[in-house]
Amino acid sequence: xxxxxxxxLAAARQLTSAGHQVVITGRDQDKLAAAVKELGDTAGxxxxxxxxxxxxxxxxxxLGEIDHVVIAATGxxxxxxxxxxxxESVLAANGxxxxxxxxxxxxxxxxRPAGSITFITAVSAGSAMPGTAAPAAVxxxxxxxxxxxxxxxxxxxxxxxxPGVVDTAWWDFLDADTKARTFAGFAAITPVRRVGKPEDIxxxxxxxxxxxxxxxxxxxxxxxxxxxxxxxxxx
Ligand SMILES: NC(=O)c1ccc[n+]([C@@H]2O[C@H](COP(=O)([O-])OP(=O)(O)OC[C@H]3O[C@@H](n4cnc5c(N)ncnc54)[C@H](OP(=O)(O)O)[C@@H]3O)[C@@H](O)[C@H]2O)c1
Numbered sequence: 001x002x003x004x005x006x007x008x009l010a011a012a013r014q015l016t017s018a019g020h021q022v023v024i025t026g027r028d029q030d031k032l033a034a035a036v037k038e039l040g041d042t043a044g045x046x047x048x049x050x051x052x053x054x055x056x057x058x059x060x061x062x063l064g065e066i067d068h069v070v071i072a073a074t075g076x077x078x079x080x081x082x083x084x085x086x087x088e089s090v091l092a093a094n095g096x097x098x099x100x101x102x103x104x105x106x107x108x109x110x111x112r113p114a115g116s117i118t119f120i121t122a123v124s125a126g127s128a129m130p131g132t133a134a135p136a137a138v139x140x141x142x143x144x145x146x147x148x149x150x151x152x153x154x155x156x157x158x159x160x161x162x163p164g165v166v167d168t169a170w171w172d173f174l175d176a177d178t179k180a181r182t183f184a185g186f187a188a189i190t191p192v193r194r195v196g197k198p199e200d201i202x203x204x205x206x207x208x209x210x211x212x213x214x215x216x217x218x219x220x221x222x223x224x225x226x227x228x229x230x231x232x233x234x235x
Contacts, residue, residue, distance in 0.1 A: 001025050001050050001071045001103040004035040006168030007120055008072030010198035011205040012039055018206065023063060025050070050099035056106035068209045069107040072120040073099040074170060078134040085134050093134040097141050104149070111156060116215075118208045119146065119160040120201070123222045126162075143218045150216035157215035159208040164222025166196035191224030 002008045003024025012022045016039050023044040026032045036045035048059045050073040060066070075096025078089040100119055107117065124132040125139035142160065149158040165186045171179050183195045204221045208214060220226060 001048075001069065001099070002073035002120075003070070004028065004032045004045070006072070006170060007163065007166060007198045007201045007205075008070065009035050009038075010202035011070055011072070012043065014199070014202045014206045015209065016040065016043055018210070020068075020209075025059065050103050051095060053102050053105075056102050057109065060106040060110050063110055065112055066107065066110050067112055067115045068118070069103065069111060069116075070118045070120070070205055070209065071100050071103045073103065075099065075138060077170075079131050080134075081131055082133050090134055090137075093138050096138050100142050100145075108153070108156075113155050114212070116157040116159065116209055117149065117153070118205055119143075119158075120205075121160045121162045121218065123162060123164040123220075123225050127226045146218055147216045154215070157208075157212070159214060159216070160218045161201055161204045161208065162218050162220045162222065163201045164190065164196055164220075164225040166198060166201055168198055186225070189225075189228050190222075191227055194223065196221070196223060 003012045004026030008024065012024050016022050021042050022039065023046065024032065024035060024039070025046050025048045026035070027047060027049050029047045032045045032047055036043050046059050048055050050056055073096065075094070076092040078085065078093045080089070104117055119142050121139040121142045122135060124135040125143050139162070143162065146158055146160050165183065167183065174182060187194045201221055204219050208217070208219065
């Protein structure tokens with residue numbers, strides 16, 4: 001879910017290469033079609049908005065039984081000083097939680113008991129970065145569901161990957177120069193001294209999908225970003 005670009009597409013590439021039959025979703029038809037073409041003959045795709053409960057239920061029902069679901073849909077990210085966060089921006093940011101819940105409920109109709117659910121959350125949950133209260137709350141909420149669902153939905157396994165800053169289209173709201181400066185700033189204060197690539201996160205997703213002894217885990221793949229004191233983070 002949310003597999004037509006960035007982290008979701010990188011995971012789809014790896015899982016396809018590992019022999020899985022993958023079906024990806026996204027809202028933009030053209031982007032989806034290009035991604036499916038790149039993945040090759042075994043892959044499928046469907047334009048489904050993960051906020052649309054009926055369409056999501058219908059999509060999963062159309063697949064028949066599935067083994068795994070990976071949820072990488074984004075929400076609207078509001079980065080602003082807390083005094084500037086209002087009811088509308090909180091509800092908009094909350095779209096990511098809503099999409100993840102709707103996707104799981106759709107998938108549960110067809111997910112095999114030996115299967116898995118993998119959420120993609122974010123470094124904002126738990127990194128104490130000023131200006132990120134809304135995304136921290138939303139990603140923290142998804143991470144809080146992981147152990148609950150790992151027990152409630154067992155034997156289905158439930159995990160999350162919590163990425164740091166990753167070079168994807170998610171950052172395209174910045175112009176090229178600002179993006180390069182922002183990434184250089186994050187790289188400088190990240191212990192591994194670089195921002196992530198979608199493949200870094202896809203490796204972790206593939207591990208969680210394939211390792212049948214791992215459940216209830218939020219796997220941080222952030223280059224050590226959470227270890228950096230918030231006062232040194234770029235503004
Ligand atoms: N990039 C980062 O620095 C970073 C850091 C931490 C966490 N994350 C998280 O990683 C996840 C993937 O982000 P990304 O960086 O790979 O961004 P991306 O390249 O923009 O990919 C987002 C994917 O989700 C799809 N999508 C978005 N909203 C959707 C919806 N309502 N229904 C169905 N599909 C939807 C997009 O396609 P359409 O737009 O066509 O729908 C696209 O395929 C997100 O949850 C993001 O919050 C990213």
